[in-house]
Every structure is written in structure tokens, then in C-alpha cells.
Amino acid sequence: MKRRYFIKQLAMSAAVAAIGLGSTSLYAQQKTVKIGVLHSLSGTMAISETVLKDVVLMAVDEINAKGGVMGAKIEPVVVDPASNWPLFAEKARQLLTQDKVAVVFGCWTSVSRKSVLPVFEELNGLLFYPVQYEGEEISKNVFYTGAAPNQQAIPAVEYLMSKEGGEAKRWVLLGTDYVYPRTTNKILRAFLKSKGVTDADIMEEYTPFGHADYQTIIAKIKKFSSEGKKTAIISTINGDSNVPFYKELGNQGVKATDVPSVAFSVGEEELRGVDTKPLVGHLAAWNYFMSLKNAENDAWKKKWADYTKAKKLPYAAKPLTNDPMEAAYIGVYMWKQAVEKAKSFDVDKVRVATYGQTFKAPSGITSKMDEKNHHLHKAVFVGEVKADGQFNVVWKTKGPVKAIPWSPYIAGNDKKKDEPALMAEKKK
Amino acid sequence: MRFLLIVICLTALPAFALDKAAVEKLATGEGEERYEAIAKLVAEGDPKAAEVLAAAAEGEIELDGKKLEVMVNNRLRSEIAAALAAFKLLSPERAVRFEAAKALAKGASPAMLALVQKALEKETDAEIKALLEISAASLAMNSGSREERIAAIKRLGDSNSPNSRTLLAAAANDPDPEIKAAAQSSLREVQGRLAWGERAGLLFASVSLGSILLLAALGLAITYGLMGVINMAHGELIMIGAYATYVVQNLFKAYFPGAFNWYLAAAIPVAFVVAALVGMALERLVIRWLYGRTLETLLATWGISLTLMQGVRTYFGPQNVQVENPAFMSGGIEAFTGVVLPWNRIMIIVFAAVVLVMMWLLLNKTRLGLFVRGVTQNREMASCVGVPTGRVDTLAFGLGSGIAGLAGCALTQIGNVGPDLGQAYIVDSFMVVVFGGVGQLAGTVYAALVLGFANKFLEGITGAVIAKIIVLIFIIFFIQRRPQGLFAVKGRAVEA
Numbered sequence: 001m002k003r004r005y006f007i008k009q010l011a012m013s014a015a016v017a018a019i020g021l022g023s024t025s026l027y028a029q030q031k032t033v034k035i036g037v038l039h040s041l042s043g044t045m046a047i048s049e050t051v052l053k054d055v056v057l058m059a060v061d062e063i064n065a066k067g068g069v070m071g072a073k074i075e076p077v078v079v080d081p082a083s084n085w086p087l088f089a090e091k092a093r094q095l096l097t098q099d100k101v102a103v104v105f106g107c108w109t110s111v112s113r114k115s116v117l118p119v120f121e122e123l124n125g126l127l128f129y130p131v132q133y134e135g136e137e138i139s140k141n142v143f144y145t146g147a148a149p150n151q152q153a154i155p156a157v158e159y160l161m162s163k164e165g166g167e168a169k170r171w172v173l174l175g176t177d178y179v180y181p182r183t184t185n186k187i188l189r190a191f192l193k194s195k196g197v198t199d200a201d202i203m204e205e206y207t208p209f210g211h212a213d214y215q216t217i218i219a220k221i222k223k224f225s226s227e228g229k230k231t232a233i234i235s236t237i238n239g240d241s242n243v244p245f246y247k248e249l250g251n252q253g254v255k256a257t258d259v260p261s262v263a264f265s266v267g268e269e270e271l272r273g274v275d276t277k278p279l280v281g282h283l284a285a286w287n288y289f290m291s292l293k294n295a296e297n298d299a300w301k302k303k304w305a306d307y308t309k310a311k312k313l314p315y316a317a318k319p320l321t322n323d324p325m326e327a328a329y330i331g332v333y334m335w336k337q338a339v340e341k342a343k344s345f346d347v348d349k350v351r352v353a354t355y356g357q358t359f360k361a362p363s364g365i366t367s368k369m370d371e372k373n374h375h376l377h378k379a380v381f382v383g384e385v386k387a388d389g390q391f392n393v394v395w396k397t398k399g400p401v402k403a404i405p406w407s408p409y410i411a412g413n414d415k416k417k418d419e420p421a422l423m424a425e426k427k428k
Numbered sequence: 429m430r431f432l433l434i435v436i437c438l439t440a441l442p443a444f445a446l447d448k449a450a451v452e453k454l455a456t457g458e459g460e461e462r463y464e465a466i467a468k469l470v471a472e473g474d475p476k477a478a479e480v481l482a483a484a485a486e487g488e489i490e491l492d493g494k495k496l497e498v499m500v501n502n503r504l505r506s507e508i509a510a511a512l513a514a515f516k517l518l519s520p521e522r523a524v525r526f527e528a529a530k531a532l533a534k535g536a537s538p539a540m541l542a543l544v545q546k547a548l549e550k551e552t553d554a555e556i557k558a559l560l561e562i563s564a565a566s567l568a569m570n571s572g573s574r575e576e577r578i579a580a581i582k583r584l585g586d587s588n589s590p591n592s593r594t595l596l597a598a599a600a601n602d603p604d605p606e607i608k609a610a611a612q613s614s615l616r617e618v619q620g621r622l623a624w625g626e627r628a629g630l631l632f633a634s635v636s637l638g639s640i641l642l643l644a645a646l647g648l649a650i651t652y653g654l655m656g657v658i659n660m661a662h663g664e665l666i667m668i669g670a671y672a673t674y675v676v677q678n679l680f681k682a683y684f685p686g687a688f689n690w691y692l693a694a695a696i697p698v699a700f701v702v703a704a705l706v707g708m709a710l711e712r713l714v715i716r717w718l719y720g721r722t723l724e725t726l727l728a729t730w731g732i733s734l735t736l737m738q739g740v741r742t743y744f745g746p747q748n749v750q751v752e753n754p755a756f757m758s759g760g761i762e763a764f765t766g767v768v769l770p771w772n773r774i775m776i777i778v779f780a781a782v783v784l785v786m787m788w789l790l791l792n793k794t795r796l797g798l799f800v801r802g803v804t805q806n807r808e809m810a811s812c813v814g815v816p817t818g819r820v821d822t823l824a825f826g827l828g829s830g831i832a833g834l835a836g837c838a839l840t841q842i843g844n845v846g847p848d849l850g851q852a853y854i855v856d857s858f859m860v861v862v863f864g865g866v867g868q869l870a871g872t873v874y875a876a877l878v879l880g881f882a883n884k885f886l887e888g889i890t891g892a893v894i895a896k897i898i899v900l901i902f903i904i905f906f907i908q909r910r911p912q913g914l915f916a917v918k919g920r921a922v923e924a
Contacts, residue, residue, distance in 0.1 A: 042738075044848060046746035164503055177893050207892040210852055212843045213640075215633040216887045219767075223626065226590030228598075240748055240844045247753075247842065251760050251770030257506035275752050278759070281502045314745035384501060392487075394501040 031072040033345055035060070035335075036079065036095035038106025038116070043083025044210060044239055048324070049108045051269060051315070052130060053078060055325045056105045058307045059332035069336050070343065077101055085115045092116040096125045102345040103128065103335050105328060109238070110134060110180040117142070126347045128331035131324045132264060132286075134183035135405040136413075140420035141347075143334070143354060144375045145327040147287050148403035149187050153234075155380045156262045156285035157188060159395045160232045161195065165382075166260055168232035170201040172221050175236035177206040184236050184264070190409035201229065211241045214248040222252070225259045233261035242270050250278025257281060262382070267322035271389045279385045286323040287363055287378040289391045294364035300329070301362075326362050330376065333359050334369055365400050372419035375403030447472060448491065454484045455496035463507055470511045478515040481508045517547040522556070529559035541567045562587045569595050578610050585614030588625075588764065593618050625764035630884060632763075636773040638880025639780035640842070642873060643835040644853040645860035646787060649872040650828035651707075653861050654804045655821065657715055658726045661733040662857055663850025665829045668706055669699035669836025670845045671740060674749050689754040692837070699837035700830040706736075707829020711822050719821075733850070741847040748846035757841055772841045779838055783831065788869065790827070800824045804867070859903055865913030875914055 037056050039049040060074045068074055077099045081088040088107065095101045096119065103126045107113045110133050120127050120141040132147040159165040171192055175181025185204055192202060203224050205217055225231035237245055242263070249261070262283040268290045271279075290301065301321055308316040334357045339345060342353035354369055361367040368377045377400035383391030406413040453465035469477040483489045484498045485508045498504075509531075516528035525547075532544065544564050551557045565580035566587075581599055584592040596618060599611035644666060651659045673695040680691035710732060718725045753772055760770035791797035799820045802810040811817045839849065860879060864871030879899065886895035907913075 042741065042746060046741075047748055047846070050746055164501065166502055166506075205891055208896060211892055212852065213637055213883075215636065215773075216630070216884050217892065219626070219629050219633065220888070223590075226594070228594035240846065243748065243844045244842060247772075248770070251758065251772060252768045253760065253762070257502050257509060260502050272747070272750060274750070275758070281505060283502075314747065392500070394499070 031068075032075045033069060033072040034075050034077055034099055034101045036077050036092075036099065036101040036104035036106065038079060038081060038088065038091055038095065038104050039108065040083040040112075041078075041080040045083040045108055045112075047240055048269060051320075051322075051325055052105075052108070052328045054308070054311070054313060055304070055328050056332055058304065059329050061307070062303070063332070063336055069339050081112070085109075085111045088112040089115045089119050092119045092125070092127075093123070096120070096123045102126070102339075102347075103350070105130070105331055107131070108324070109178070110183075111178055113137075113142075114179065124347055126335075126350060128328075128335060130328035130331055134180045134187070135403075135407050136183060136410070138374055138405050138418075138420045140351065140374070142374060143331065143369065144403070144405070145331040145334070146324060146376075147378055147380070148375055148405045149184060149407050150404040151287060151378045151380055151401050152264055152285050153184055153188060154191055155397065155401075156264070156283070156382055157191065157234065159285075159382045160260065160262060160283075164395070166232065167230055168260070169197070169229035170224065170227075170231040171197065171203070172224060172231065172233040173202065173204045173236075174217070174221075174233055175206055176211070176238045176241060177208055178238075180238065181206065181236035185234075187407045187409045188234060190407075194409065207237070207241065209239060209241070212244045214245045215252075218248050218252050218254065221259065222254065231259050233259060235261050235263040236265060237263070238265045240270075242266050243274050246271075246274050246279050246282075249282075250275070255281070256283075256384070267324070268320040268389065268391070269322045271385070272318070272320065274389070276385055276389045277387050280387055282385050283382055283394075284385070284391060285380065285382050286391075287380060288321075288323040288326040288361070289381055289383050289393060290321045291383070291386075291390045291392065292362070292364055292381070294362075296360055296364060297362040299362075300326075321362070327376070330359050330361055330367055368400065370402060373403060373405060374420060375405055377402050451480055451489060451491055452496070454480070455489055455491075455498045462504060466507050466511050470514055475515070478512060481511055481515075484508060485512075514543050517543065517560075518550075522553055525551075525553070526556050526559075529556045529563070532560070532563045558586075562589070562592065566592060566595055569599065574604065574607070578607060581607065581610045581614050585617045587618060588621055590622065593622060621764075625767045628764060629767040630888060632767075632769055632773075634881035634884040635777060635877070636880070637884055638877040639777040640839070641856055641860050641880055642876035643776070643780045643783065643838055644832075645857040645864075645872055645876060646783065647828040647830070647832035647835065648857045648861050649864075649869055650787075650800075650831070651825055652858070653866050653868065653872065654800065655824055655828070656722075656804075656866075657719075657825070658722060658729065659715075659828075660726060660730040660854065661710065661736060661850075662832055663852075663854035664733045664736040665703045665707055665832035665850070666836040666839065666853055667740065667845075667847065667850040668736070669703045669833030670751070670840045670849055671744065671749075671836075672699040672702040672833065673837045673840045674744075674751050674845055677751055689756060692754060692757075692841075695837055696834065699833040701833075703833025703836065704826040704830030707832070708822050708826040710829070711825035715825065716818070716821065733854075737847045737850070744847070746847060748844045751840040751845050753841055776838050776841065779834075783834055784869075784873065787827075787831065791869070796820070796823060800827075859900075862907060863903055863913055865915035868913070868915040871913055871915035878914075 037053050039053040040046050041050055041053060057076060060076050063069060064073050077095060079091045079095060081091045092104065095104055105128045107116060107127070107129050108131050113129055113133070116127065117139060119125070121139060125141055127142045128145055129142055130145050132152050133144070135148040160168045173185040173188060175185060189202060205220070207217070221233060235245070260281065260283055262285055264285060266284050267286060304321055305319040308319045334354055335350065337357050337359070338350045338353040342349040344350065355371045356369060358366050358368045363379055365379045370377060379400050380397045381393050382395040383393045386392050406416045406418065408414065447468055450465040450468040453461050457465055466481065469481060480489055485500060485505055487498050487500050489496050489498055513528045513531045516524050519525055541564065544560055544567065548557065548560045548564060551560060561583055565583035568576050568580040569584070581596065584596055593615065596611050596615040599607060600615050602608045602611060647665065648659065648662050651657050651662065676695040676698050677691050680688050680694070714728055714732065715725060718728055757772045757775060760768040762768050791800060799810070799815050802815055803817050803820050807817055836849070860875045861872055863879065864875030882899055882902070883895055886898055890898065
């Protein structure tokens with residue numbers, strides 16, 4: 001009973017704060033604000049998502065140590081949706097209705113995001129989504145701090161087409177069988193066709209989640225690549241299938257100098273379980289690499305190393321940072337800044353205040369939230385795998401790139417607006 | 429600064445054979461400059477240039493005692509590799525020349541024709557000469573006179589490389605009828621040989637998958653097949669074997685780094701013993717109370733499987749752990765051009781065969797094996813003649829679990845090691861055992877190989893997703909038509 005009373009009190013105080021009547025009676029008690037952390041801590045995606053939970057908690061600790069947000073201490077509510085897509089929706093509902101969180105940081109796979117989306121729209125919640133994805137979505141209730149296809153996939157393919165990248169003429173589109181790879185490959189196929197690549201020079205293959213035997217696929221790729229033109233592999237394989245894929249690639253002697261592969265879901269964390277010596281030269285495209293050299297990144301890496309040690313996290317022995325972690329970290333700070341600008345925790349006010357927020361990102365640029373389309377402006381990097389599992393940046397954009405969530409390579413997208421459809425609620 | 433350096437280099441040039449300006453360009457040049465520098469260094473032919481190029485490919489060169497960082501990417505790496513191959517062709521050592529010639533036979537750039545011809549004149553070794561002739565022929569294909577082209581086409585008929593196929597396929601559409609005919613006959617020869625290579629590759633892939641399925645299912649063939657326990661925790665026993673291997677690997681890394689390559693030799697018995705002990709504890713504490721109650725066994729072992737998974741997750745963390753291949757298990761041998769048989773897969777096939785033979789010997793040639801077979805065929809009768817059925821059950825379950833542990837040890841060499849490892853294999857294991865026929869070792873072996881082949885063959889045609897679906901549907905129909913599996917146990921034991 002007591003607990004319920006406490007929650008009610010909290011809800012009340014949050015509501016009061018939301019209306020913007022920061023009354024004096026509130027000063028009597030310790031002010032807190034709840035935020036939700038919705039990442040899989042078990043199941044297949046735990047590999048990738050656990051660190052995101054920890055990096056969000058680290059950002060929260062930092063903010064709390066400096067006095068919190070608008071004087072309120074942040075209280076994170078961590079739930080485990082267990083890599084189970086419907087459970088994501090259930091947990092999101094719980095966070096928004098029972099815990100009354102002001103904002104949620106979470107999701108990795110597009111399936112999980114699609115599953116929580118209706119919940120956030122119905123209850124007018126706020127979600128910061130930190131992973132690169134296939135685009136084709138803008139919701140007023142979501143801020144996308146990961147890359148859209150034009151901030152990752154397309155520049156990477158353009159690099160491989162360039163002289164420096166090896167002038168690839170044939171393409172293998174290889175992915176795990178779900179929405180992100182299918183959509184990305186649809187966009188890439190259209191893009192390649194616009195560059196004069198014929199269907200005969202594109203091979204598209206999918207494998208189930210958790211596929212572990214890449215023998216035949218690599219044999220097929222070898223045959224495909226031996227038919228005369230320079231071939232490149234574009235891998236949208238997700239999760240731990242990447243380990244057997246890269247092992248087989250190395251063992252079958254497919255060298256990056258002959259058939260380079262570029263991956264969109266493989267970062268420092270995914271290569272942790274792989275012997276990278278045979279993979280030297282294979283590529284990945286991201287908006288952040290741990291190996292980037294700048295003061296911001298050095299400081300951030302040190303913070304993360306110290307935090308893992310202080311909290312005795314399992315990866316303390318070899319703390320790695322990666323792109324989605326950076327995006328998750330930026331997300332927390334963008335929200336904090338927006339709250340301070342709006343002087344309110346109210347979702348609608350915070351949303352408007354988030355537009356145009358900037359943050360000095362560990363990637364070395366000043367990342368800006370677009371004024372309209374809910375996506376971050378990001379610099380794009382292409383890196384080659386080094387023998388130690390880190391990436392050597394071989395190409396980068398001159399500066400931040402604006403996201404184009406509605407890819408121009410999908411028919412009908414030219415009519416869609418580059419901002420979320422706002423309903424009449426704006427005037428409420 | 430850079431200008432100064434170049435000036436210094438230029439003035440110092442007469443003293444040194446190596447073109448320092450070119451060396452410096454390797455590190456600091458922009459755009460095409462770096463590739464021009466490589467060409468320049470190759471043209472000089474100074475053996476020291478080879479050293480510099482090799483260092484540049486690693487990312488750092490030394491110039492006048494100063495270290496310069498080289499931005500390496502795939503293009504630079506492959507241009508340097510080609511340049512080094514050119515140097516190697518002139519090496520006095522046969523093995524080095526042979527490797528270089530092999531690399532060139534896969535595809536040489538036209539700029540190298542002069543070099544290849546020069547090497548050909550000097551070459552005395554027949555094997556290397558043949559390789560170089562193919563390289564020269566493929567380079568002459570598009571440039572030489574009509575006679576030269578026909579000679580080149582005939583020469584390429586003896587080649588095994590996919591590169592020649594491409595060249596010949598292009599020549600097969602030549603307007604000149606004689607060239608066309610020659611190209612077509614050569615193309616048929618090359619294609620015939622390449623097709624055999626592909627078939628061999630497919631066969632190897634099937635046997636390899638079959639051996640993995642067999643290893644995963646062998647333990648279950650005892651616990652489920654012979655003893656009739658539906659052990660849902662079988663996958664977790666595999667996972668425990670894999671984690672035991674991981675722990676042994678770490679111990680070797682920490683205490684015997686010199687003998688790291690041999691950690692598997694220690695990991696195999698450890699994985700077996702650890703998994704067997706866990707299995708025996710399971711049998712003693714839980715399963716023995718549930719003999720004859722299939723549903724309850726299923727639920728109980730499923731619960732145990734969840735407990736084991738979460739236990740490992742809590743202790744080792746939810747992240748996958750890294751198990752490195754020993755050096756001799758990385759890479760592969762090239763059986764045919766383009767068909768590489770990876771060492772780790774070859775080893776696992778051998779390992780599966782050894783485990784199978786040992787198990788067969790144990791079951792058919794030892795006293796324990798006799799008891800196990802006796803108990804499974806008729807428990808009461810075995811008990812009557814003095815077989816300690818309880819202890820035999822425990823030992824047999826331990827044996828099945830230990831073999832699952834061995835499977836886990838083998839799987840570390842090809843896939844992921846994580847808490848969910850077992851989940852990926854439990855369905856396949858049951859599929860193999862049921863398909864092969866419960867209670868039959870031979871059935872398990874055939875089923876593993878048949879499923880391996882069916883999977884790989886279909887994957888080649890339909891892609892991995894559909895292949896998996898087709899195989900599962902096939903199994904459903906097969907079990908409906910023939911519930912006893914491929915090989916039925918005949919006689920009284922069936923009713924028991």
C-alpha cells in the first residue's frame with residue numbers, strides 16, 4: 001500500500017511539474033524524475049543491448065552527480081524485454097502507465113521498435129532510439145539518434161564504387177531475414193540500379209536469425225565473384241551470426257583485397273568474439289569508431305573504462321565503445337538539454353525543445369538534432385578491420401550529413417513529408 | 429616541412445639506390461601519388477624496395493630513422509601485394525616463386541606481362557613454368573596477334589582458374605570462327621574441371637554439417653535413443669562442454685602461453701568429464717525419480733535447461749565469449765582451385781568419426797556396454813541376473829552427457845560460445861535421433877549425413893531460409909509415414 005501511495009505521489013509531482021506549476025510545496029521533498037531503459041538483457045540480442053543499458057546508466061550517473069535535471073534526480077527504471085518482440089510492447093506500456101517515466105531509452109532491432117511504436121503513439125510517450133536502421137519511418141514520439149540509410153549504407157557503397165575503394169562492379173547483398181536487411185537491400189538495389197548496375201550483377205541472400213553454417217553461401221559468393229568483375233559484399237547480418245560468417249570467410253581464404261565486405265551491424269563489440277587476423281581489410285560503416293582520435297572521444301572512452309571498473313561490469317577487462325553506445329549517450333544528454341530548455345518534463349514541450357539541440361559528440365563533430373525530422377545529423381566513417389579488432393578509418397564525410405529517412409530510392413517516398421505528421425494536439 | 433624533406437632526399441639520392449622521394453610518397457602522397465610511388469619502386473627492382481613495401485603494407489615505414497605512418501587501405505594493400513609478387517618471381521627460392529606464380533595465375537594486370545615473360549625465360553622448374561605460361565596466356569588473350577591468341581586459348585584450356593573461364597567465355601563470342609571454336613572447346617574443359625571442384629566443395633560442406641549434427645546428436649542417441657529420457661537440457665550440456673573449453677583456453681593463456689596451440693588436447697577430456705559429471709548429478713538428483721513419466725521428465729529437464737542457462741549467464745555474463753582457434757585450425761587447404769577446405773571443419777569431421785568409433789567400441793565391446801544394452805532391452809530381466817540397473821543408468825546418462833560435452837568442445841571451433849548455444853542445437857539433435865530411428869546408433873549416423881546433405885544441397889538451390897523450411901516439412905511427413913524412423917528396432921524391445 002505504502003508503495004502505491006509513493007508512486008501516486010510521484011505521479012502527482014510529475015504531473016504538477018509537467019503542467020509547469022513548480023510550486024513551493026515540492027521543494028520539501030527530494031525531487032526525482034523517472035526514465036525508462038528498455039533494452040534486452042537476456043536472449044539473442046543481449047550481446048548487443050546490454051552495453052547500451054550500461055551506457056545510459058553511466059550518463060544518468062554523470063548527470064545526477066552534477067545536480068540532475070532541473071534540480072531533479074534522475075531515477076532510471078530498467079526493464080528486461082528479453083529479446084522478445086511482443087514483450088517490448090508490454091514493458092513499454094508498463095513504463096509509461098505504471099512507472100510514469102518521462103522518457104524511454106531503448107530498442108535495438110527494428111522489429112522491437114515497430115512493436116513499441118503504437119504504444120508510444122497511443123500514450124504519447126517519448127522514445128530515444130539509438131541504432132542505425134532502415135529509415136521509412138518518422139514518428140513524433142521517437143527521436144532517432146542512429147543513422148538512416150543515407151548516413152551509413154549509401155556512403156559505404158559509394159566508397160566501394162570509388163577508385164580508392166576498389167571500383168566494385170558486382171554486389172552481394174547478404175543479410176539476416178527480417179525487416180532491416182530486407183528494406184536496406186531494397187533501397188540499395190534501387191540505388192545500385194540508378195548507378196547502372198544490372199540485376200545480373202546483384203546477388204541477394206538471406207539467412208535465418210542465429211544461422212551458423214555459412215559454407216555454401218561463401219562458396220556461392222566465391223563463384224559469383226570469379227565471374228569476371230570486381231565484387232563486394234554488403235552484409236546486413238545481425239547479431240551473433242556474424243562470428244561464424246567471418247570465421248568461414250577467413251578460413252575459406254576470401255581476402256578483403258579480392259572481395260571486400262562492408263558491414264552495417266558489425267562494430268567493436270561484435271568483433272569481440274572473433275579472431276580478426278584473417279579479416280584485416282574488411283570494412284564497416286558507422287558514425288563513430290572507438291579508434292577515432294579526438295579529445296572528446298578520449299575523454300569518453302576513459303569515462304566508460306572507469307565506469308565499467310567502478311561498477312565491476314563483466315567487460316571491465318576490455319572496455320569497448322561503439323556506435324550505438326555513442327548514439328545512446330548522445331540521446332540522454334539531448335533529452336536533458338531539451339528538458340532544461342523547455343523547463344518542463346512534458347513530452348510535447350520536450351519534443352519541441354529537442355529540435356535543434358546540439359551536443360559535442362565523441363565522434364568529434366557537434367551533432368545536431370534536425371529541426372524537423374527527428375533524426376541526428378551525423379558524420380559518416382568507413383573503417384577497415386585491423387588485426388586487433390579495432391577499425392582504421394579510411395574514408396569519412398567532410399562534415400555532418402542530414403538524415404533522409406524517406407529514401408529517395410523507394411518509389412512514392414518523394415511525396416512523404418520530412419517531418420512527423422502533427423495532429424491537432426499541438427494547440428491543446 | 430615536406431618540401432624540405434623531399435629536397436633533402438633528392439640531394440641524398442646519389443648515395444642511396446632507393447628512391448627516397450618515392451618512399452616518402454608512400455606515406456604522405458595523396459590520391460594517385462602513392463600508387464605511382466609503388467610503380468616507381470618496382471621499376472627500380474632494388475630488393476630493399478621489397479622490404480619497404482612490405483613494411484608499408486603493415487602501416488609504418490622508416491625513413492632516415494624516422495617512423496612514418498602509412499594510411500593502409502585495401503587498394504594499397506593489393507597493389508603492394510601485386511608488386512611484391514613481381515619481386516618474388518625473381519626470388520632464388522623455389523617455394524617463394526611458386527607462391528608468387530600461383531597468385532599471378534589467379535589474375536595478373538597487363539602491366540606485368542613484361543615481367544612475367546622475363547621470369548618465364550629464366551624459369552627452370554616445370555610446375556612454376558606451367559603456371560607462368562597460363563598467366564602469360566591470359567595476358568596475351570586480348571592483346572596478341574591471331575595466332576598468339578589461338579595459342580593462348582589452347583594453353584588456357586589446361587588452367588583451373590575461374591579467371592580463365594571468364595576470359596574464355598568472352599572469347600567464345602569472337603567473330604573469328606577459328607578463335608571461337610578453340611575458345612569453346614577450351615571453355616568446356618575448364619568448366620568441366622571447375623564443376624567437379626564445385627561438386628567436391630558441396631560434398632565436403634554436406635559431410636561437415638553432417639558431422640556437426642552427428643556430434644550434437646550422439647549424446648542424445650544414448651540418453652533419449654537408448655534410455656528413453658526426453659532430455660531437454662541436452663543442449664545445455666553441449667553449452668557446458670563449450671564453456672569448459674573456454675575456461676581451459678583461458679587457463680592455458682594465463683599459465684602456459686607457450687603451449688597455447690595444444691589447449692584443445694586438454695580441453696577435450698575436461699569438457700567430457702565436466703559435462704558427464706553434470707549429467708550424472710542430474711540423473712541422480714532429478715531424472716531417476718521420473719523414469720517412465722515422460723511428460724514430467726520433459727518439464728523437469730526443460731526447467732533444468734533454463735536454470736543452467738541463467739546460471740552460466742549470471743556467472744560468465746550474457747555476452748558471447750571468445751574461443752580462439754589454435755593456429756593449426758585456422759585457414760584451410762586448397763583442394764581444387766577455388767575450393768578451400770577449412771582445417772577446423774576437417775578436424776571436426778575426423779573428431780566426429782573418432783568419437784563415433786569409441787562409442788561403438790564402448791557399447792559393443794565392453795562390460796558396461798553390455799549392461800547398458802541389457803538394461804535398455806529389458807530392465808527387469810537385467811536386474812534379475814544381477815545388473816545394478818540404477819548405477820548403469822547413471823553411467824549411461826553420464827556417457828551421453830559427456831559426449832554432448834565433446835560436441836560443445838568441437839562447436840567452439842566453428843561457432844559462437846554463449847549461454848544460448850544449446851538452444852540452437854537441441855531441435856536439430858532431436859530431429860536427427862528421431863529421423864534415424866530411436867534406439868539405433870547406425871540410424872543416427874545415417875540421419876545426420878542425410879540431413880547434412882539435404883540441407884546443403886537445398887541451400888544451394890533455394891537459399892538458407894527456404895532450405896531449412898523444406899527440410900523440416902520433409903521430416904514431418906517422413907515421421908508421419910514412418911514413425912519408427914529410418915531404422916526400426918525389431919523385436920520385443922519395441923514394446924518396452
